[in-house]
Amino acid sequence: MISPPVKPRVLVFSLRNIFGRALNRCPHYEFEDIICEIDSAELLAPTVDPASRRASVATRLGYHAPLALNPGIPKPQAKGPYDLLFTICGFPQDLIMFNAVSNLRDVCKTSVCLLDELWARDIHKHRHFLPILAKFDVVMQYHSQTVKPLSDVIGPRCRYLAPGVDATLFCPYPDPPERAIDVYSMGRRPKLTHQKLLSMARDSGLFYVHDTISGSQAIDSREHRAQIANLAKRSRYFLVNSGKFDSPEETGHQVEFGYRYFEGAASGAIMLGERPNNEVFPKLFDWPDAVIQVPPDSGEIDRAIRELDREPERQDRIRRTGVAQALMRHDWAYRWEAILDAAGLQPLPGLAARKQRLKTLAETASGHSPMSSPAEFDLIGS
Template structure:
């Protein structure tokens, strides 16, 4: 849904699909959609009316009309992997007629599944019966969703493209941004941080706009990663849905992005059981006081303890390299589906282990990463569909440089298979090259 809804949350699935494409010999199949930045006045009016109607129908658990055009796909596949953000997008995969008859196995990764909304959206969850396995990233919703589908449902946290930029790209002295906050923030603490930064000549980067739309997802990913890699502190607050006893929280992708960056994460820890199993350090996130009068003392005490400061950042980075890259999630999915690992996946996991060994035993500024030689590509036999995939033609091969804009589509390739040269490891091209793909 990237071209239709080029909103910030869709970048998570775009990144996952891009990493998968780099590991597997894959062909992206996606509907052609209009340019969302080139709409006439009346087209914008129709789009607004359709979106409003869609939200009303979603509240009533009624089907909505799809914007994804019918897309014909030829060939048979071992696996179809579909990913989307919201329950009402589950059935968008049907824009590819007959897709289920031509794939041996199918799975879906569904991101936003708040427990309090499962019952009222139950009609959407019944479409999950099309798949062999369902992965969701909100663990608390698993038993509730399972009531509305015959398909097994498994918790799968999100992750990060750990190798997009190494944390070692900048030394501590080169981390020129004092605080980075992308996404949600606690306004009373945010206001106090602005005051302190103005007083102490600190550099604080945070979101200024609402309703943002991405024109180039590769550029968005690279900018966010580079910004985090230049930061000393990465501010992340837990999401909360509802209030009081009914309040629910989950572990968002921002935690993995912050851990991967080599910055110290500050903010709030999600109070959910699965969090403790994902990070080894008890201080993976240093909890900030919510009283703004205590903000200055908190920041001063944290930075005064250099050894503690370095240990937190180091432990988080090593955690991500060892278990929170998208390759780790892909490996988990293949294991659940009973599919063998591919040479491309094995190559990326090996690079992650190598990077972990280097970063755990060397000074960060001494780490040097080299690209491996190109690897052969096998014949396509995998299909992966994403509500976050798009291409310039109904059926097109994904270029070696990366997966481009996204919408309900299909990624096809080899399982097992290998990856073209730049994907074999995983260190990305320079910014200019990536943006030109």
């Protein structure tokens, strides 16, 4: 007898067909894809008419009045019921997309929204979008220092969740490639550091890979992530800095950090740059030499590289430790586990199977059995 198909228990509401392949959203889609691989999940990704101005008009109005206009999303017919509704919003204004299909909440027992970027100073600016968060049982944030001020506005439903990475994609093991790239930098970079590396590339043949265009769209999000992973695990050094470090006027001097640190560790590249002065960073990256401190305005990147190049054993230890730590603590599997815990759901076998693969790779990377538990602190603590 043929068994009936298993009904999905998770509905993932994705914005991938609305915002396309914006580079800053590619990690969102990576996380969503892994959820669909390791859980019983259905992906719902509506579209909007690209020729219509309804989305931009609805967003602009939302900044000035408590109006939640439909940006042009047709209301889907949810199959339901589901145990969990999950969505990732890059910014608070994305919430109008969810609000347009808020009937989905009626067929889901619990709902969780993951909010990528909200600076505490901008809470008032987004005040008309934030009431939509009341539709969710749990609101998770990548910005740890925004949890309390946002909770003061929408109630005690906010929790911190660290960003993550597809650690298997970035892992250089079991067959590590040659690290032919000396220094890899993507996105924002400190001006003095960049100029110093350019001079090293010119004068001493340093192979310095950096962005030379300012486009914001990927041709294909999965190919983009794979390309970043391939470059990172072929790089000796990897530049990292806190979020919008060069635009304190945008952040109100709030210090947060994003995907780069997780990608650098997972790839086994040695991270050079800033150790963010943030209360959760030392708990997430608590191993020796997780980041080699090079202040963005110091221009001392050349000295740091020369010193490390004289210590090959130290380099090998840094690389192996970073990879193992990422595999055992910072893969998306652990973030999904934290979300399930917040929603009161038990993980399915697919999650355990992925964690076992991660553990096996971590043992290969470290050369011995790694830590037995993925983290030493509460990843979703408020």
